Each structure stands twice: as C-alpha cells, then as structure tokens.
Amino acid sequence: MHSGQKQELASLTGRLRRESRKITGPRAAILEILRHHPHPLTNKEIFAELPKGGGDLATIYRAMQLLEKLGMVKRFDFGDGTARFELVGEGDDGHHHHLICTRCAGVVEIAECFPEEIERRIARTNGYAGVTHRLEFFGICPDCQQ
Secondary structure: OOOOOOOOHHHHHHHHHHOOOOOOHHHHHHHHHHHOOOOOEEHHHHHHHOOOOOOOHHHHHHHHHHHHHOOOEEEEEOOOOOEEEEEOOOOOOOOOEEEEEOOOOOEEEEOOOOOHHHHHHHHHHHOOOOOOOOOEEEEOOHHHHO
16 A cells, blocks of 8 residues: 555455455454554554554464455565565555665655566566566665764
C-alpha cells in the first residue's frame, strides 16, 4: 500500500469475511495498526502497538501468515533477517521498493521501478519464465549523516 492510501478498516475486515475468515480481535487490531503505518512493520513492532491483552507474539505470527497467504499484506526482507509486513491495497500488487537507512532503519518508499523489458530480457537470456523482482536500496539517511 503506497503512503497516503489509507484503507478503511471495514473494507479490510470485509476482505477477511469474503475469504470466510473470522474477524478476531487481534486480527482487527493488527489491520488497524498496519493501516496507520506507511512503512513495513516487524511482528515485534506490531506486538508493541497491540492493546494490552490483545494477543501474544505467536498470535501475531499466525495472523501475519494468514494475511500474507490471503494477499492482504506483503512481506519484505531488508537484509537483517527480520520479516516486515505492509498492507496491500485491494487490486494493488504491492510492488514497490524501499530505501532503508543502515543506521536508524528509517524507510523511504521508492515509486520508480525497472521497465518490464529488463525482466523479459533476463528471462529470455536465462531460459526462465515468469520472472519478477524485489529490490531494496540501502544507504545512510540525511539525518544520520549529520
């Protein structure tokens, strides 16, 4: 979900219902947390924002697996061995890239992407089909350079 595109909680829970999934308290709380964050969050960051008694870390891991399977969240790996999750808007393929600060872990969403011709050329050259890509950029943000 690109920054600035806040989805209504009712539309998110409606998507769960259409998949015949229960709207549990923790699932609704997780969706609400993700809805208000423009950048991917770790399971522990989500847990820290859950209301007291809103669920344990295992509940969050299970919920995130389900939401990822349903295509409602996208998993990102910023190279530190920790999965991060971001909401994906309905009808959005969730494809975009990030610029991550290696000092403070700040994240900037990058809208630019490679032309599809590059994917087609790489596929053709190597005999592959259905080639896609994930790309994250790393550097030191302006604040950390001070």
